[in-house]
Amino acid sequence: MDTQLKRGFIETCVLKVLEESDNYGYQIVQDLSGIIDVNESTLYPILRRLEERKCLTIYTVEHNGRLRRYYKITDEGRQEIAGFLKDWGEVMVAYEYISGGKKQ
Amino acid sequence: MSKHDFLVILRDRLGGLPEKDIRDSLDYYSSTIDDLVESGKSEDEAVRALGTIDEVVRAIKSDRPLKEVVKASVASSHWSTGNTTLNIVLLVLGFPLWFPLLLTALILVFVAYLLVWLAPLITWIVAVSCAFGGFWSLIEAAIGVVVYGPLQGFAAAGAGLMAIGLGLFAGIGAYYLTRYFVGVSAKLGRGLKGLFVR
Numbered sequence: 299m300d301t302q303l304k305r306g307f308i309e310t311c312v313l314k315v316l317e318e319s320d321n322y323g324y325q326i327v328q329d330l331s332g333i334i335d336v337n338e339s340t341l342y343p344i345l346r347r348l349e350e351r352k353c354l355t356i357y358t359v360e361h362n363g364r365l366r367r368y369y370k371i372t373d374e375g376r377q378e379i380a381g382f383l384k385d386w387g388e389v390m391v392a393y394e395y396i397s398g399g400k401k402q
Numbered sequence: 403m404s405k406h407d408f409l410v411i412l413r414d415r416l417g418g419l420p421e422k423d424i425r426d427s428l429d430y431y432s433s434t435i436d437d438l439v440e441s442g443k444s445e446d447e448a449v450r451a452l453g454t455i456d457e458v459v460r461a462i463k464s465d466r467p468l469k470e471v472v473k474a475s476v477a478s479s480h481w482s483t484g485n486t487t488l489n490i491v492l493l494v495l496g497f498p499l500w501f502p503l504l505l506t507a508l509i510l511v512f513v514a515y516l517l518v519w520l521a522p523l524i525t526w527i528v529a530v531s532c533a534f535g536g537f538w539s540l541i542e543a544a545i546g547v548v549v550y551g552p553l554q555g556f557a558a559a560g561a562g563l564m565a566i567g568l569g570l571f572a573g574i575g576a577y578y579l580t581r582y583f584v585g586v587s588a589k590l591g592r593g594l595k596g597l598f599v600r
Contacts, residue, residue: 323433323434323437324437324438325437337452338431338438338452339453342427343461346426346465347465362440364433364436366436366437367429367430
C-alpha cells in the first residue's frame with residue numbers, strides 16, 4: 299500500500315480507538331492488532347503528528363507507582379474521522395463501479 | 403537489553419534533537435516498556451518488541467523536519483567533539499580540506515539532477531523544433547507553389563507535415579519521460595534525506 303495512504307489509515311484508526319475511550323500507547327496497539335499493521339515504535343510518530351495537528355491531547359495518570367500517558371481525542375480529531383468517512387464514502391462509490399459490483 | 407540501557411543508548415542516538423523532543427520520546431518508550439512488562443513480557447523481551455535501536459531512532463526522526471534531523475545527525479556523529487568552540491576552531495582550521503569536498507559533493511548532486519533531466523529536455527527541444535519547422539515548411543510550401551511551381555510546393559508541404567508528425571511523436575515521448583523523471587527526481591531527494599536519517 300502507498301506509504302502516505304497507509305499513514306492516513308493508521309492515523310484515523312488511532313483516532314477511532316480514542317473516540318471509544320481515552321487510551322495509552324500499548325493498549326492502542328493491542329486494539330488495532332488484526333486491523334492494521336502498527337507496533338509501539340511506529341505508533342509514536344503517529345501520536346506526535348496527531349498531537350501537533352491538535353487532534354489529541356496528552357495527560358498522565360499515576361498507575362502502579364509510575365506515570366502512564368493517556369491520549370484523549372479532541373473536536374479536531376473527531377472532525378478528522380468525519381472527513382475521512384466522507385472522502386472514503388466517495389471513493390467507495392467509485393470502487394463499486396470499478397469492481398463492477400454496481401452499475402451506475 | 404535492559405530498559406535502562408535501552409534508554410541510555412536511545413538518548414545518545416537522539417543527541418542534537420531539541421531537548422523537549424528527546425524528553426518526550428524517552429517518556430513514551432519508558433512508559434511503553436513498563437506496559438509491555440506489565441503484560442507479562444520480561445524487560446529484555448519488551449525492549450526487543452520495540453525493534454532495533456536503528457528502527458526506533460528512524461521512527462522518531464521520520465516526521466521531524468529535515469533541518470532538525472541534519473542538526474541531530476551532525477551532533478551525534480563521530481565528527482563532533484561535543485564542544486561547540488572546539489568544533490568551530492576545527493571547522494575553520496579544516497576549511498581547506500572540507501570546503502573543496504563539500505563543493506565537489508554539491509556539484510555531483512547538481513550534475514546528477516542535470517543528467518536526470520537531460521533526456522526529457524532534449525526530447526522537448528526535438529518536439530518543439532520539429533513542430534515549428536513543420537509549420538514553417540507549410541508556409542514556405544504555400545509561397546513555393548506560387549514562386550517555383552506546384553512540384554516544389556508539394557514537396558515542401560510533404561516535408562512540413564512529416565516534421566509536424568515527428569514533433570507530435572516526440573512531444574508524447576517527452577511528456578511521458580518528464581512524468582517518469584519527476585518520480586526519479588523525487589527519489590533522489592528522498593535518498594538525500596536518507597543520508598541523514600540513519
